[in-house]
Amino acid sequence: MLEERNDNLLNTDGSENEQSNVQNLDAIESINESNAEDHENEESIEHVDIPTKDYETLSLEELVTELDKLVTNYNVMTIRDHVEQIKKVFSNKYYIFIEEKKQTFLDENAENTILDFEYNSVVKNNFDAIFNTYRNKKNKYFQSIQDNLKNNLANRKALIEELKNLIDNTDNISTALKDVQNIRERWGKAGAIPRDNYNHVWNNYHFYMERFYDQLHLDREARDWDFKQNLEKKQNLIESAKKLLEQNDIHKAFKELQIYHRIWKEQIGPVSKEHRDLIWNEFSDITKQLHDKREAIYVELRLKEEQNLNIKVEFIAQLNDLAKNNSKSHNQWQDAIAKVEELRAKFFKTGKVPTEHNEQTWDAFKEATRLFNVQKNAFYKDIKRDQQENLNLKMALIEKAKSLNTSNDFDRVTPIMKQVQEDWKKIGHVPKKYSDKLWKEFKEACNHYFDRLHQERNKNISEEMENFDKKKAYLEDLKDFQLVGNHKTDLDAIKQHIENWKAIGSVPQVRRHIEGKFNKILDALFDKLSLSKKETELVKYNNRLEQMVESGDKRKLQNEITFVQRKIEEITSEIFQLENNMQFISNAKSDNPFIKEINKNIEKHRDELNIWKDKLNQLKEIL
Numbered sequence: 001m002l003e004e005r006n007d008n009l010l011n012t013d014g015s016e017n018e019q020s021n022v023q024n025l026d027a028i029e030s031i032n033e034s035n036a037e038d039h040e041n042e043e044s045i046e047h048v049d050i051p052t053k054d055y056e057t058l059s060l061e062e063l064v065t066e067l068d069k070l071v072t073n074y075n076v077m078t079i080r081d082h083v084e085q086i087k088k089v090f091s092n093k094y095y096i097f098i099e100e101k102k103q104t105f106l107d108e109n110a111e112n113t114i115l116d117f118e119y120n121s122v123v124k125n126n127f128d129a130i131f132n133t134y135r136n137k138k139n140k141y142f143q144s145i146q147d148n149l150k151n152n153l154a155n156r157k158a159l160i161e162e163l164k165n166l167i168d169n170t171d172n173i174s175t176a177l178k179d180v181q182n183i184r185e186r187w188g189k190a191g192a193i194p195r196d197n198y199n200h201v202w203n204n205y206h207f208y209m210e211r212f213y214d215q216l217h218l219d220r221e222a223r224d225w226d227f228k229q230n231l232e233k234k235q236n237l238i239e240s241a242k243k244l245l246e247q248n249d250i251h252k253a254f255k256e257l258q259i260y261h262r263i264w265k266e267q268i269g270p271v272s273k274e275h276r277d278l279i280w281n282e283f284s285d286i287t288k289q290l291h292d293k294r295e296a297i298y299v300e301l302r303l304k305e306e307q308n309l310n311i312k313v314e315f316i317a318q319l320n321d322l323a324k325n326n327s328k329s330h331n332q333w334q335d336a337i338a339k340v341e342e343l344r345a346k347f348f349k350t351g352k353v354p355t356e357h358n359e360q361t362w363d364a365f366k367e368a369t370r371l372f373n374v375q376k377n378a379f380y381k382d383i384k385r386d387q388q389e390n391l392n393l394k395m396a397l398i399e400k401a402k403s404l405n406t407s408n409d410f411d412r413v414t415p416i417m418k419q420v421q422e423d424w425k426k427i428g429h430v431p432k433k434y435s436d437k438l439w440k441e442f443k444e445a446c447n448h449y450f451d452r453l454h455q456e457r458n459k460n461i462s463e464e465m466e467n468f469d470k471k472k473a474y475l476e477d478l479k480d481f482q483l484v485g486n487h488k489t490d491l492d493a494i495k496q497h498i499e500n501w502k503a504i505g506s507v508p509q510v511r512r513h514i515e516g517k518f519n520k521i522l523d524a525l526f527d528k529l530s531l532s533k534k535e536t537e538l539v540k541y542n543n544r545l546e547q548m549v550e551s552g553d554k555r556k557l558q559n560e561i562t563f564v565q566r567k568i569e570e571i572t573s574e575i576f577q578l579e580n581n582m583q584f585i586s587n588a589k590s591d592n593p594f595i596k597e598i599n600k601n602i603e604k605h606r607d608e609l610n611i612w613k614d615k616l617n618q619l620k621e622i623l
Helices: 002-010 023-033 035-042 061-073 077-109 123-168 173-188 195-216 221-243 248-269 273-323 330-349 355-404 408-426 432-457 461-476 487-504 515-529 532-549 552-583 593-622
Strands: none
Touching: 002 035, 061 077, 061 123, 061 355, 077 123, 077 355, 123 195, 173 195, 173 221, 173 248, 173 330, 221 248, 221 273, 248 273, 273 330, 330 355, 355 408, 355 432, 408 432, 461 515, 487 515, 487 532, 515 532, 532 552, 532 593, 552 593
């Protein structure tokens, strides 16, 4: 691993005896354990320090966003540790998410074993697409590294040949020293080479470099001058290393220290024997101080991870307690579900645990969550069983109503039909997918009977027939009515027509269609007025309610109350669903067209809800 390689490098023995080839080669070889890392360092690829984040506290959508930022804005080698952490956390969280979806699917389709669970997750598709982009970039990057390694190998071999020729053709020691220094500088910049060629190339290089210095002994003055230059460079390197101890970012400081060690070993030559141990000991002491500082930070992080482990273990224990929940009511289970969601949120926000406990902790967390879901699903399966029984009861009432709704024995059947309606009200909920269909079928069966009943009762009412004729004539006269263009005058005139119409009285049940014709004319007149939608709707509705009251049909009023209440429930449910959907949209700005459209729909539904609530208030005042 990278950290192990760095430690080997920084702990390498500091003896600078140019005869100690083995020690130097071991130190340098440890540098090359990861060609990609050396390639970045030696080719001066810019590294950007990415702030460490606790990815376990992020949601699936936030993890996708974070991955996208990293892959878009940073070098693949810079982000690889972050990407692996994100991938691991995403996989764990997605596993829990998909298991819950699967369990819900199985619960909802318990009676149909043919269906296979399928779930198309947008967030998973997005994650996979971004991760594939990262993987392709990484593969392309490593291919370029292999090409560079081959080029670097050729360059280093050429430098060795150049050094060999210099040794064989050295006439001027001073010039030769400059040439060797130039070769050394180019060698330090030549970059990493393929690992299988590493030892052979480095042995050759050091062999010829030692031969050069063997010849250099013949010119003591030139050799001393070279030692002096090297001493100054190493002393400057020591001063730079001292400044690293003052940096707050220990990780960045440690990486810089690795570079200093590489320069010390590879790019700067030997110094005189009298200074050799002294400066190496000083450099080594700085390295040890930085090591100790980093270890102290690691100990602190370890303690924090241990604390996180204890906290998560406690959360898991609480989840296991909730999994033993024996609640008998829907509300109690909803409270338990809310507590589980709270514990899960806290679990994800707690942070990392020691690596050796990570998998075990995740497994325990997933098992506790699974056990809770098993108990929860068992409870709601019982509810579904009760709903199935309610379904059977309501279907039986529908069949009973249908068997009676063609009877002409009104005196005997009417009380039975009313009792059927009362029994219907006492039955609890049925599965939602059947609710509307059953209600419609039951209502039609009952209405068919009571419409016949009312028709029978009203067929011989001559007064209502006279009222019908009068209303028919009134409609003909109303067709010629024109608005004058004054809002108040026109509204008063329309209201007067309504009063005139009501004053005529009720009509037979079979002639009630004339009320619809009158209402259509009113609708057309109201549409021409500059009333608000709400005001227009309520004026129309008030007229309709008064017609119901005049008819004396209490059943119709009761049905109207039920209808209005159901509309209020439906609209409320739609508003809740829209607002709930908004919570699943992360990182979207308020001016996003999609967000605007959702907000617009919510406002539209709220306006409609207010109108239906006002209608319900009108109904309650009448009753």
